[in-house]
Amino acid sequence: MSLFQDIYDVIIVGGGHAGCEAAAAAANRGSKTLLVTMNLQTIAQMSCNPAMGGIAKGQIVREIDAMGGYSGIVSDKTAIQFKMLNMSKGPAMWSPRVQSDRMRFAEEWRHMLERTPNLDFYQEMVSSLIVEGDNVQGVVTSLGIEIRSKSVVLTNGTFLNGLIHIGEKNFGGGRSGERASRGITEQLVELGFESGRMKTGTPPRVDGRSLDFTKMVEQPGDEHPQKFSFSAATKPLETQRSCHMAYTSNEVHEILKTGFDRSPMFNGNIQSSGPRYCPSIEDKINRFADKDRHQLFVEPEGWNTVEYYINGFSTSLPEDVQFKALSSVKGFEKVKFFRPGYAIEYDYFPPTQLKHTLETKLISGLYFAGQINGTTGYEEAACQGMMAGINASLKVEEQEPFILTRSEAYIGVLIDDLITKGTEEPYRMFTSRAEYRTLMRQDNADARLTPLSYAIGLASKEKLNAVEQKKEEAKDLIEFFENTSVAPEEINPILEDYNSSPMSQSDKMVKVFRRPQIALKDMLLLQDVKKYVSDNNLSHEVLEQAEIQIKYAGYIEKEKANADKLQRLENIRIPDNFDYKLLKSLSYEAREKLTKIRPTSISQASRISGVSPSDISVMLVYMGR
Template structure:
């Protein structure tokens, strides 16, 4: 059999699903190939979406017309905003989801996407002619021809699972690994390596003593992931719980280290620094006698719970014995133990910022195959790869995102310029412009671009413009409305801030840390009238509009300063250097700079400046050679 498509996506995880929907919605005839149609968009580890910086990525995916935010809102069983004690640049949404409902919500999205077909099979070999991908062959001997291929195989390439000294081939528990494909890619000169990740035990809720744990409830307010979702939570909202390991449990864990794949030489690949196994914690921090654990629901009705913080590949009996030394888990029953998994990844410095291979034309890579970890990082990459695969098929300018434009832009730039030496996880600290990349303004930053591409609908575009107009009206009111002391002093004293001695503009009061729209404007009848009028075209979004206006009023100085810095540095992004120099012959550059510049071949001076090992003096040499 022989099939023909514009775009073929290999792997139906979070990167693959976003890539396939993006390419198909733009008009490319697309096929998504997956080993199991019942495990599409599986939230393989914790069934949670978002978190610090990751939540911002989901908001960006949504603003660009992606699906992750909508699916998360539809299947959330707990929602929280993290980092509320900090400024809005650090606020990050996170949702615990129903694992099974998440899969089927995604499957419904795929089934109802025009131009998109699904094929259940395993890809065995890429077809490459004259340095350009032209298709693939599956394990069942089916040939697919395509103008572009997107690789999103996650942890399945030569996947190997570990529990103690036991090893089992697989990409996830009870799911087979994918063989031959890595070698099929590598024979064309694309380099790869091995990484490791892991997952904790799954716990039976009926065996837990919750009286010995601390409850962690979710939040019920207007916040959500998708701008297009204007509904309350659709599923029953559930609690999470926290407790701590004990010194007795640590003693049991230490007794099993000789059989730990992490410490007996069985696993040699690199694991995630920021999501360490519990055995890594007790070895790295021997002076700590406890580590926090989070017990989180896997679904709306199931008894299965996820034990966050206890990722492990220790022998099964050691894991169980250690957990039973924790008071709340004295009578613990498991569904399955934790395990580690090793898998192949490909060096992302071999990609351009469109995520296309520099070596094989029209071949794209996205997700964990690029050395990242996390559903959100994968989804962001998948969307960018899907858009650019469509562009390669039908024409248009490459679609890339700058570091001051999106966390997705920071992610991809870090991958292709700096590469990875461990599984890459996004944090707010990786973004130098995080005041510009807030969760509340993702749509303002990106919807215009998505609309021009054809990913964002006219409905979404018009709704955003209406919201922006409402925000501008509120800001103008605050800047111009004069407050009288007798009207507001009682409220100011009630919230613990100094009363007015004379009249002032509302914006001056709002700039006080204790003052918010919520606790002050109910005393201003004129404001209530304005708010009702300004949001009449966006019913149900009053709180969302107020939050956006308040952030812009309170933080405008910081936002303006960061924008100015970004614009100055953007000048270096305009200085193109790819193809201009034979770096190995430039003796005025350091040896390391010559090697790194030759390997990565940056597009601009700004990209060159972010390569580890390329010093400011090396950049000055390049600027001089460019005539600057």
């Protein structure tokens, strides 16, 4: 008798951040789901830094949470520090970040998945896919066990033919201490997929008891911490752990340089592309030779551990060079290593081979999510996993796919960038990649996405009701400011503090609120405002929404208009089997790129590198526009 007699709706291969969100999304939509991973003890392992969020990444975590994913809740429950980054800039740039307890993070993910209905688990390596014709039909494990399914989501991370480098030494592995996955790349290439190699790295982990923190700069969390999840299931932190900042020096750089001839990055052992925006320490001192020091962030790995992560010291240099160099950093003179840093090379598949749903173009029912698509970062992987899980589940039910556009979510920007432009280096999300970041703020992710998620059967009715209530309360508060007047004698003392022109007669509060110098805290000093907020028991989130919508109304309306223009081009669909050879006026490069990527709309076609505005004009004329 076979271990698996039933046919699953969705099989998820890999238990990292992408795999966990994929499993949660598919199962919570009601699909019979199986998560297969090589080690159930390392589900949602934070294999690199113990943190979630950051610039643009925090927006993604908020979007996952708004959709009904688990990353925000797990991050809140296992946080040891919270910071809202970029607060000196406008709200479009504000980005939440938590320092996490690495062991508790993985444990909480495991608990949440085990409490999820419709989700089964199996520990073993998947060595191949069952493909019949152009359809995936399941997976085969390394023990030869066949598990049948209607769809498969591959979230293999760095495990596909993973090769770890420390100096001249290298060995197979998906993470330090874990074996690599073999067989899937070779099969996919045989099926016609194009593959490539990428690399990433991680710094040494050290014993905090061996460090002298008095020689470093303390980095505490926010005085009034917020949280990631919009859900009432989590609460802001009451106590926090500090991080610390140290600096390299010319002495440290000179020591590092002595190992360059033994570094796999410089001696030719590694030729694959690494993450440009998270370079190794040796890459930094080579590329930025004019800098006499670089920042190192010394981050605790949890509440009750002495292990520290040295953010900014990612390296694949020989372990003796790593140790000597780090020992020369102030505060690290007596450092003890838990483990050295290393680089890892792994297989990926250029994402231009995917549809917007993350389903492959070659094999029906097969989805890719995470680092297999050339991305880097937990957050980028997690949101892809969620979208792949949703779409695999919808396809099994023969329902319309779920696609987020560039003006709806950072998730939409990320996926569109990947499948339209591809990537030749590990892709990382930045706010600058989004054209409509004033619309897609971290604070309004729930208002943007929860109704969409509820419509496809993922977000709960309670979640939707909470969003609707928050929107209504913010709208009512804005109307209160628009309709209520304030007298000069009450507002002028506040205006004088900011050297702002005094009022000579009563006027609507909204006009005062729109002055650049005046903030919500100032308006809350007014008696009528204080009473309204108290009587209606308004939350910080509602107050913040009202303030942003009043202050940035002009910018928001302008971006909405631009997004509507984009949507009109998005609505001009290109048939699946369109023959670009028919358009003789297209440039050769445009014809080649359009044939390869096969965009679904004129808007997507316009974002393909090598397709010019004149090429788009040719297509619009041909389509009668």
